[in-house]
Amino acid sequence: MPQSASNLRVVFLDRATIPPATTLKKLPFHHSLEIYETTSPNEVAERIRNADIVITNKVKLNADALEGATNLRLIAIAATGTDNVDLQACNRRGVSVTNVRNYAVHTVPEHTFALIFALRRSLTAYRTAVQAGRWQESGQFCFFDYPIKDLAGSTLGIIGDGALGKATAEIGKALGLNVLFSAFKGRGDMGSLYTPFERVLEESDIITLHCPLNDATRDLISDDEFAQMKRRPLLINTARGGLVNEHALVKALTTNQISGAGFDVVTQEPLSAENPLNEILNHPAFILTPHVAWASEEAIQSLADQLMENVAAFVDGKPRHIVNTPGQQ
Known part of the structure; x- marks a missing residue:
C-alpha cells in the first residue's frame, strides 16, 4: 500500500x-x-x-x-x-x-504446565473432595483417593516444534523431564532431533500439542492414536480444537486408555451443548479451560x-x- x-x-x-x-x-x-x-x-x-x-x-x-x-x-x-x-x-x-x-511464549507454556501439574497431582479432584467433606470422613491427617505422580523422570512428548513447543520443552527439561520432539505424522526423514510420531505416542507419560490446525493435522489424535498410548499418558491441548477427535477423547478417558486430559480449546467455541466433551466435564481427570492459555x-x-x-x-x-x-x- x-x-x-x-x-x-x-x-x-x-x-x-x-x-x-x-x-x-x-x-x-x-x-x-x-x-x-x-x-x-x-x-x-x-x-x-x-x-x-x-x-x-x-x-x-x-x-x-x-x-x-x-x-x-x-x-x-x-x-x-x-x-x-x-x-x-x-x-x-x-x-x-x-x-x-x-x-505467547510464556503464557501458553505456563498454562500447559498448570494443566500438567493439576492433573499429575490430582489437584482439582482433591479440592472437590475436600469441599464435599471427604477429609473429615477419612478420619486421619490425609487421604489417598486419587493418584499423585512426580514429573521428574517422566517423558514429555511434544507435538509441534515452533516457539511454543520449544518454550514448553525448556520448562520440561528444567523440571527433570525427558523431552521428545515428535516428527510429523507419517514422516521418517526428519533427523535425529525428532522422534517418530508413533514412538512418541508409545513412550510418553505426557503428550502436549503445540501445532497448527490444517488439513494434515485435523484429527491428528483419534481412536488409532489413543490405542498406541501404552503408558496411559496425560494429553494436553492448548493449541487448536480439531487436533483431537473429541468423541475419541471421551472414549479414551472413560476406558482408561489415558490417565487424564487438559484442554483449553474445542472444535466449536464456545463449548456447544452438543459437544461430546460435556460428558466428561465432571470427570476428576479432565480439565477444560475456556481458550485462555494465551490470555495473560x-x-x-x-x-x-x-x-x-x-x-x-x-x-x-x-x-x-x-x-x-x-x-x-
Whole structure:
C-alpha cells in the first residue's frame, strides 16, 4: 500500500476478544477506525465491503465474504493461527494477511504446565473432595483417593516444534523431564532431533500439542492414536480444537486408555451443548479451560501492540509477518 494512501478505512470485527483494559496503539496514518465488539457471520460481508484494512481475531473471512470487499488490501489477524481466513481467496484477490507471532511464549507454556501439574497431582479432584467433606470422613491427617505422580523422570512428548513447543520443552527439561520432539505424522526423514510420531505416542507419560490446525493435522489424535498410548499418558491441548477427535477423547478417558486430559480449546467455541466433551466435564481427570492459555495480561498487551504495528508497517510500505502470497492463483 503506497505511503500516500490517506483516509484509509480500518474495520475491527471483534474487539471484544481483547480485554477492554488492553490499549490499542494509535495508527500513524490518516484513517477512520470502525470498531465492532462482535460480528456475526451474516454481518461480515457488509461490514468489510468498503474497508481497506480488516482486523479480526476469530471472525471467519471466507471467499463469499471477501467477494464484495473490492478495496480490501490487508487482513490483520489478532492471533497466530490463520485457519479463520481463506488464504487462497486472499491470494487471488491480492489481499495480504498478517498474523501475530511469539507473543505467547510464556503464557501458553505456563498454562500447559498448570494443566500438567493439576492433573499429575490430582489437584482439582482433591479440592472437590475436600469441599464435599471427604477429609473429615477419612478420619486421619490425609487421604489417598486419587493418584499423585512426580514429573521428574517422566517423558514429555511434544507435538509441534515452533516457539511454543520449544518454550514448553525448556520448562520440561528444567523440571527433570525427558523431552521428545515428535516428527510429523507419517514422516521418517526428519533427523535425529525428532522422534517418530508413533514412538512418541508409545513412550510418553505426557503428550502436549503445540501445532497448527490444517488439513494434515485435523484429527491428528483419534481412536488409532489413543490405542498406541501404552503408558496411559496425560494429553494436553492448548493449541487448536480439531487436533483431537473429541468423541475419541471421551472414549479414551472413560476406558482408561489415558490417565487424564487438559484442554483449553474445542472444535466449536464456545463449548456447544452438543459437544461430546460435556460428558466428561465432571470427570476428576479432565480439565477444560475456556481458550485462555494465551490470555495473560502481559501477552495480550504484547499481541495488541504487534497487531497495530503490523498494520502500520504495511501502510508504510514495509509489510511484515505476511502469511500468504497475494497475487498468486
